[in-house]
Each structure stands twice: as C-alpha cells, then as structure tokens.
Amino acid sequence: MTDFHIHVLPGMDDGSKDAETSLAMLRRSASHGVDTLAATPHFYAEENSVARFLSRRGEAYDRLMEAAGDMPGLPRLLLGAEVLYFSGISAVDGLDGLCLEGTDLLLLEMPFAPWTDRVLREVEVIRRGGLRVAAAHIERYMDIQPRRAMDAFFSLGTFIQCNGAFFLSRRTAGRAARMLRRGQIHFLGSDAHNMTARPPNLGEAVGAMERKLGRTAVERFFAEADFLIEGQGE
Ligand SMILES: [Fe+2]
Structure with missing residues (x-):
C-alpha cells in the first residue's frame, strides 16, 4: 500500500x-x-x-537515510513534491523534475478559491505537455467549487488524491466512498x-474504507494506484 x-x-x-520525527512517522506508517x-x-x-528545492530535498533525504542506518522494515521512499498552483506554472522550466520519482505524476495543490477557466486551461496545458496531474486532497476544494468547475476539472483526465481524513470524518465518509466507486479517487x-x-x-x-466498500474493492483500489505509479498507466 x-x-x-x-x-x-x-x-x-x-x-x-527532524530526522527523529521522520523515523517515527516511517515506523508508524x-x-x-x-x-x-x-x-x-x-x-x-x-x-x-x-533547482534549489531539489537540492534541499536531496539533503533532507540524505539526513533521513543517515539517521535510518540499516533499520529494518522501513517503507520505501519515493521523492516527490506537493506543488502549489500558480499562474504561469505550465511554462516553468524543469516542472517535470517535481514529478514523483520515476514517474510523470505531478501532485498539484490547486487554488483554494473557485477555479476559473484560466486555471483549468493551465492544468490542461500541463497535461498536454506530457505530465499526468494528480490533484492533492480533493476534499479540501470541493465545497468551494461551482459544480461546473468540478466537472470541467474531472473531464481534463486529471487524477485525484484524497486524504485519509476524507474517509475518517463521519460527515464526509459517504461522499468519499461514492467518489471512489465512481472512479473519481485514484490515490490515498x-x-x-x-x-x-x-x-x-x-x-x-x-x-473505514473497508467498512464502506468491502475489502475486495479496497484491495483493488490500492492495486490500481500502484499500477498508476509503477506501470505508468493511464
Ligand atoms: Fe500536504
């Protein structure tokens, strides 16, 4: 998973x-x-x-690996970024360097305001440039988007990530399960x-997901997510 x-x-x-907190997070995961x-x-x-971000990220990774030593049982780490949308992002040189390691998946944090046609067009330009866009924590934006903007966003062929909290809140768990069933959530x-x-x-x-959707559906969801990462599939 x-x-x-x-x-x-x-x-x-x-x-x-610090590295100690990171190791505790890795062990808990x-x-x-x-x-x-x-x-x-x-x-x-x-x-x-x-360039500066990538160099800082490399240093942070090295610090963590040094602290981890040969500690057994830690999960594998892939280096990525949560990239906050800004006007002009599609024209940034080296944007592909921010994709998840070994993939063309860009985790994009969308604006916390209603998405205009201009924003949606720019996401489309990133897509056409050959990167797959995964929208970070979709549940954070949905309540402030007009239905039209959400529908337009989904129609761009973007991938969708939600946080565990979307399934853990009693208020939103039903909606999370409906979206997953409709194929509107791809990553957790x-x-x-x-x-x-x-x-x-x-x-x-x-x-919480298994109680709502059943174990088989949840296993399939994670297998498909891993295929999108490893298999570079659409
Ligand atoms: Fe985040």
Whole structure:
C-alpha cells in the first residue's frame, strides 16, 4: 500500500521537523501496512526555484537515510513534491523534475478559491505537455467549487488524491466512498506532518474504507494506484 502524500522529509517544510520525527512517522506508517511513501514536501514557487528545492530535498533525504542506518522494515521512499498552483506554472522550466520519482505524476495543490477557466486551461496545458496531474486532497476544494468547475476539472483526465481524513470524518465518509466507486479517487495519502496533530493515519483510513466498500474493492483500489505509479498507466 502506498501513502501518496506525506510531509516526512526532515526540515523541508511545515512537516517533520527532524530526522527523529521522520523515523517515527516511517515506523508508524509501516505498522499501518504502508510499504511505499511518496515524500511530498511543499513546493512554493515564490520561496524556491526548482533547482534549489531539489537540492534541499536531496539533503533532507540524505539526513533521513543517515539517521535510518540499516533499520529494518522501513517503507520505501519515493521523492516527490506537493506543488502549489500558480499562474504561469505550465511554462516553468524543469516542472517535470517535481514529478514523483520515476514517474510523470505531478501532485498539484490547486487554488483554494473557485477555479476559473484560466486555471483549468493551465492544468490542461500541463497535461498536454506530457505530465499526468494528480490533484492533492480533493476534499479540501470541493465545497468551494461551482459544480461546473468540478466537472470541467474531472473531464481534463486529471487524477485525484484524497486524504485519509476524507474517509475518517463521519460527515464526509459517504461522499468519499461514492467518489471512489465512481472512479473519481485514484490515490490515498495521509498528508501527515508529524506524530502529534497530523500523524500517519492510513491504517485507520483503510479500516473505514473497508467498512464502506468491502475489502475486495479496497484491495483493488490500492492495486490500481500502484499500477498508476509503477506501470505508468493511464
Ligand atoms: Fe500536504
């Protein structure tokens, strides 16, 4: 099982503050049955160039690996980013460098405001440029989007990530299950930032998913997610 969205790299953003916290997050994730983590620190274009971000990310990864030593049973880490949308993003040089390691999947944090035609067009340009776009934590935007914008977004062929919290909240679990059944959710992420307020939670989330959807459907969901990552499939 893959956690597609987690702020586990030490000292990169508002996530894990040090290697010790990162290791605790990795061990907790493993105990939840997670074998692969997409390490997705925030990328904010106004704070970092792509090159500087990648160099900082490499250093954070090295610090973590040094602290991990030969500790057994830790999940595999793939390096990625949670890229905040900005006007002009589709023209950024080296955008593909922010895709999840070994893939052409870009985890995109969409604007927290109603999406205009201009925003949607720019996502389409990224898609046409050959990258697959996965929208981060879809549940955070849905309530503020006009139905038309959501429908237009889905029709762009984007992939959708939701957080474990979408299935864990009694208020939203039914909606999460309906969307997954309709094929509108492709990846699950904990979006964990630490071991206190926002810890890894996919074990609990999977339990909630299985109660709503049944074990077979949930297993199929994770197998398809892994195929989208490993198999580079559409
Ligand atoms: Fe995040």
